[in-house]
Amino acid sequence: MKNKVFPDFDSAVADMTDGMTFMSPGFGNVGLARNLLAAVHRLGVKDLTGISNNAGSMDDRVDVGTLIEARQVKKMICAFTAPTHPSQITPFVQMYNDDELDAELVPQGTLAERMRAAAAGIGAFYTPASVGTELAEGKEHREINGRTYVLEYPLPADFALIRAYRADTFGNLQFRLTQRNFNPVMAMAADITVVEVEDSIVEPGEIDPDCVHVPGIYVDRLVKIPEDGLWD
Amino acid sequence: MTTADKPRLSRQTMCDRLAMEFQDGWIVNLGVGMPTLCSNYLESEPDLEIIFHSENGVIGFGPLAPAGEEDRHLVNAGGQNVVALPGMAIVHHADSFGIIRKGMVDVTVMGAYEVAQNGDFANWRIPVRKGGGIGGAMDLAACAKRVFIAMEHNQRNGAPRVLKQCSLPITAPGVVKLLATDLGLFEITEDGFVLREHAPGWSPEDIQEQTEAELIIADDLREIRVRPA
Numbered sequence: 370m371k372n373k374v375f376p377d378f379d380s381a382v383a384d385m386t387d388g389m390t391f392m393s394p395g396f397g398n399v400g401l402a403r404n405l406l407a408a409v410h411r412l413g414v415k416d417l418t419g420i421s422n423n424a425g426s427m428d429d430r431v432d433v434g435t436l437i438e439a440r441q442v443k444k445m446i447c448a449f450t451a452p453t454h455p456s457q458i459t460p461f462v463q464m465y466n467d468d469e470l471d472a473e474l475v476p477q478g479t480l481a482e483r484m485r486a487a488a489a490g491i492g493a494f495y496t497p498a499s500v501g502t503e504l505a506e507g508k509e510h511r512e513i514n515g516r517t518y519v520l521e522y523p524l525p526a527d528f529a530l531i532r533a534y535r536a537d538t539f540g541n542l543q544f545r546l547t548q549r550n551f552n553p554v555m556a557m558a559a560d561i562t563v564v565e566v567e568d569s570i571v572e573p574g575e576i577d578p579d580c581v582h583v584p585g586i587y588v589d590r591l592v593k594i595p596e597d598g599l600w601d
Numbered sequence: 602m603t604t605a606d607k608p609r610l611s612r613q614t615m616c617d618r619l620a621m622e623f624q625d626g627w628i629v630n631l632g633v634g635m636p637t638l639c640s641n642y643l644e645s646e647p648d649l650e651i652i653f654h655s656e657n658g659v660i661g662f663g664p665l666a667p668a669g670e671e672d673r674h675l676v677n678a679g680g681q682n683v684v685a686l687p688g689m690a691i692v693h694h695a696d697s698f699g700i701i702r703k704g705m706v707d708v709t710v711m712g713a714y715e716v717a718q719n720g721d722f723a724n725w726r727i728p729v730r731k732g733g734g735i736g737g738a739m740d741l742a743a744c745a746k747r748v749f750i751a752m753e754h755n756q757r758n759g760a761p762r763v764l765k766q767c768s769l770p771i772t773a774p775g776v777v778k779l780l781a782t783d784l785g786l787f788e789i790t791e792d793g794f795v796l797r798e799h800a801p802g803w804s805p806e807d808i809q810e811q812t813e814a815e816l817i818i819a820d821d822l823r824e825i826r827v828r829p830a
Contacts, residue, residue, distance in 0.1 A: 396657040396694070397680025399673070422736075450732025453633070466731050474732055477656060478698030478740030485695040496702065498740040501774035534674075546674040546691055550657045553693040582693075601673055 373540050374570055374591050378408035381563045381590045382528070385409060389527040390418040392484070392559055393433050394551035400544070402565045403431045403599035404592070405530040410435050416443045420484070420526055422477060422551060423449040424461035431599055437461045442470065446524065448477040474504065481554055483524035488557035493522050529559030533583075536566045539573045540588030541581040549582065556583045563590040567600075604807045605759060609783035610800045610825060612751070617642045617827050618798070619710055619749045619781045627707035628652045628660075628700075630741055633679040635751050636710035640664065645828075653677075654706055656737040658697035661689040678737075698737065702744045709745040711738060713752045715767045718794035718814035720777040722750055723769035733770070742773035754782035754811055761813045763787070763794075784808050785825060793817045798825040 375381040382405060385391070391409070395401025409417075410431070417436065424445045425434015436442050438460035445461065450472045452462055464470040475483070476498045486494055495518030499505045509520040531552050534545040542564060544552055556562045570593050594600065610618075612635050620642035623629060629651050631637050643651055644664075652661050655678040662677065663684040671682035692700070700706065713724040722742070726733035742748055755761055763782065780787040785808060786798040795817045796805055805818045 397676040397678070399657075399676050399680075448736050449734045451726065451730050451734050453734045453736075455729075462730065462732075472732060474735060476735050476739035477694075477737040478701055481693075481695040481698050496740075497743045498702070500743060502739060502772065503770045504735075504739070544691075546672065546685075547655075547657045547659050547676050548674045549691055549693050551694045554695045 370539065372538070373589060374538055378404045378565065378592050379411060381405065381592050382408045382412060385412060385414050385528055387414050388416045389414065390420065390525075392526045392529040392555040393419060393421040394531060394555050395432070396422055396547065396550040398426065398601070400532050400548035400550050400552055401432060402530040402532040404565045404594055405563055406433065406435060407431045407599060409530070410439055410441070413441070415441050417441055418444045418446065420446045420524060422480070423447055424472070425459050427457050427459060434459055434461055437464065437470065444471040444473070446473045446475060446480070448475055448480055450474045476504065479521050480524070481551065483521055484551070484554040484558040487523035487525040488554055491523060493520050495519065496521055524558065526555070526559040527561060529555040529562045531556045531562060531564040533564050533566050535568045535571065535576065536564060536588070536591050537571050537573045537576050537585065538591070540564070540585030540591060541573075541576050542583040542588060543576060543580065544582050553583050557587045561590070562588050564588055564592070566591055566593050569593070604810055607802050607807070608800070609754070613638050613641065614825065614827055615751050615781040615783060616710070618786055618825060619751055619779065621826065621829055622749070622779065623649065623651055623708065625649055626652070628654050628705055630654045630656075630701070630706050630709045630745065631678070632709065632711040632738070635712050637679060639710050654697075654700060656694070656697055658692040658694055659689065660692070660700070661686055698740050701737070701740050704744055704746055706741065706745040708747040708749055709741040710749045710751060711741070713750045713762075715762050715764055715769055716750055716752060716777055716780050717764050717767045718789070719766070720775040720789045721767045721771045722748070722773070722777050723767045723771050725772050726770045728769070738772050742776050747778045748773070748776045749779045749781070750777050751781050754784040761811060764813045765815070784811060795819050796822060798823055800825055
């Protein structure tokens with residue numbers, strides 16, 4: 370069996386190149402792969418397109434905003450392109466308003482479902498979210514059983530940078546509580562799925578097959594977070 | 602004292618009034634900020650079983666975690682640590698919004714910048730900056746069974762937020778069912794925009810003065826209730 374366990378974060382993302390698209394999970398500062406984002410930051414690749422719920426927070430911790438501030442990102446696809454509070458001027462908000470960065474604003478459920486479509490081989494889907502708003506302008510509309518929907522397309526990626534709680538060496542993943550958030554759909558949607566693991570990487574068979582959240586066939590690389598790594 | 606200076610309802614009262622409408626067994630999604638105050642009301646109604654849903658895929662969570670008892674993996678939509686309740690379940694983000702789009706959420710309570718008399722509301726974009734903060738608001742607004750809004754009645758400069766038509770880009774058309782402001786409770790019906798309950802000391806004329814929307818005064822208009830009759 371192919372060995373998916375990598376010795377460190379840098380080697381796990383070393384083949385990421387300029388212009389690639391990456392997915393970064395996380396919600397409410399839980400379940401994002403801070404160590405892998407730090408490795409992409411060290412790698413210095415540029416012109417990336419990022420797919421994430423938001424485009425970084427106000428604090429000093431490593432997140433998508435770290436790559437944006439380092440000018441490694443040319444475009445963000447996310448559910449927040451303006452601050453939730455006027456005082457929260459993140460590097461992303463500043464650069465976006467200065468036209469130094471492009472962004473596509475997507476309703477959060479549509480964002481997640483576009484990833485699932487990519488993960489599930491669906492060509493496109495109709496959703497009622499955003500109908501009647503300016504986000505639906507120019508999109509194909511269709512009435513189905515008396516309700517109006519807009520057509521939305523899949524959202525694939527080259528890399529997904531995933532945070533899991535536990536894994537086996539085959540790549541089967543488990544998440545804890547709301548750490549799960551976007552992690553499964555991103556892990557399944559991307560071409561190359563890299564996972565940083567909090568608790569342990571165990572031998573195949575140690576995770577009950579009924580309790581696997583993401584099957585290992587979707588997972589390419591695993592790195593155990595060391596004690597002195599980035600945690601919350 | 603001019604009309605505008607009269608005492609207004611507190612945010613907690615506004616949210617208590619909306620939470621009074623929650624029915625036993627409802628699945629409820631509370632927006633970040635003021636709407637989370639709705640959960641305080643439930644402490645006084647221990648027999649009312651509400652299932653709280655949050656965008657990040659947690660179904661049936663409890664109140665905010667006391668200091669020292671936080672689980673670093675368990676947060677609500679605002680990123681606040683909450684406690685697990687027996688029977689709680691976790692799904693991933695796409696399934697969480699499947700729950701929303703299927704119409705399983707009985708009510709979503711959100712904040713807003715503007716509400717219009719036709720039930721449109723705006724809460725994601727202000728013209729000062731590029732872009733907006735949608736989060737899950739458009740999915741929830743389009744698909745929840747009911748949309749309740751908790752919002753201050755006027756802008757800081759006194760301009761009305763309750764309008765004939767929204768001036769800001771809307772979040773969803775014609776979906777608002779109930780609006781609580783610091784001046785009262787309003788229901789959007791087939792007949793129009795109905796003032797049902799008023800803040801103490803505020804007459805319908807006082808409230809109309811602060812409102813661009815055309816108010817229909819309910820036949821049974823009364824002072825705001827804060828507990829069920």
